[in-house]
Amino acid sequence: MSLPLNVHKDSAEAMKTILGLHFPDGKILDVNHSLGVFYKKVNREVVGIDIRPVTSIIADNRALPFAADSFAVGVADPPYRRGNGDTKYAERYGKAPYTAKRVSQQYYDLLPELLRVATDGIIIKAQDETDGHRFYHRMFSLVAHIKEITGLEPHDVSYLVKSGVMDNNVEGRERHFMANCVSYFLVYRWSQKFPFKSVRFNRAAANNRMHLTAFGVGTQATIPLQSSLFADDQPATIGGR
Secondary structure, three states: OOOOOOEEOOHHHHHHHHHHHHOOOOOEEEOOOOOOHHHOOOOOOEEEEEOOOOOOEEOOOOOOOOOOOOEEEEEEOOOOOOOOOOHHHHHHHOOOOOOHHHHHHHHHHHHHHHHHHEEEEEEEEEEOEEEOOEEEOHHHHHHHHHHHHHOOOOOEEEEEEOOOOOOOOOOOOOOOOOOOOEEEEEEEEEEEOOOOEEOOOOHHHHHHHOEEEOOOOOOOOEEEOOOOOOOOOOOOOOOOO
C-alpha cells in the first residue's frame, strides 16, 4: 500500500518533495546541518552551519553571520534527544537537553534569526516525545509559538514515520507508542515580512508545476498536487510577546 503524498519514510525524500513543491528555486540555509542527510536527493545550493566542525561555517544559529534576506528558505532541525549520556550523540550534537521543555526552547531561540535571513519561507522539523509520564505534542506548541510571534499559520505539513514501537527518549523509562515515531516538517511561506502576510492558496500554480499519482507509480489515477494543506487567504500581522 502506497503512503499518502505528504507521508514519507525517508527524510531526504521528504525534503526533496517539500522543496520541489514549495521552494523550487533559490538558496537554502540549514542552521542544524550536521552531516547534511536532508539533502542527499537535492541538487541545489545549500549553505549549512553547525556549532561543530562538520560544516564549512561554524556559527551559533541564534546569531547568524548573514545579512537579512540572504536565503530563499531557512531549514531547522534542532537535536531532540534528551537526558542521557550517549557519547556518540554528544560528540555530534553537543550535550543533550534534560527536559522536553528545554528541547522546545531550542526552536524558540533560533526562530528570530531564521525568519530574519529567509525571504520566502522556512521549514521546521519537529518530533513529539514523552517526559515525566507526560506526552508532549511539539508540533502544536511550535505552531502556537510561531503564530504568536508572526501571525502566520502553517502553509503545509509533511510527515516522517517510523514503523514499530520505539523506545522512549530517556533510557530505562517505559515504552510509548508515539515517542520518536512521528516527525513533522512544518512549512511556512509568506509574501511579505514584518508585518508578515501569508502566501495565498494558488491551486492553478501548483497544478501547472507538478502532478503526482495518487496510488503510486504505474497507475492511471493521477491527481493535481495542491499548493498547501493549510490554506490561509487572510493577511496576517506580526504579534508581540
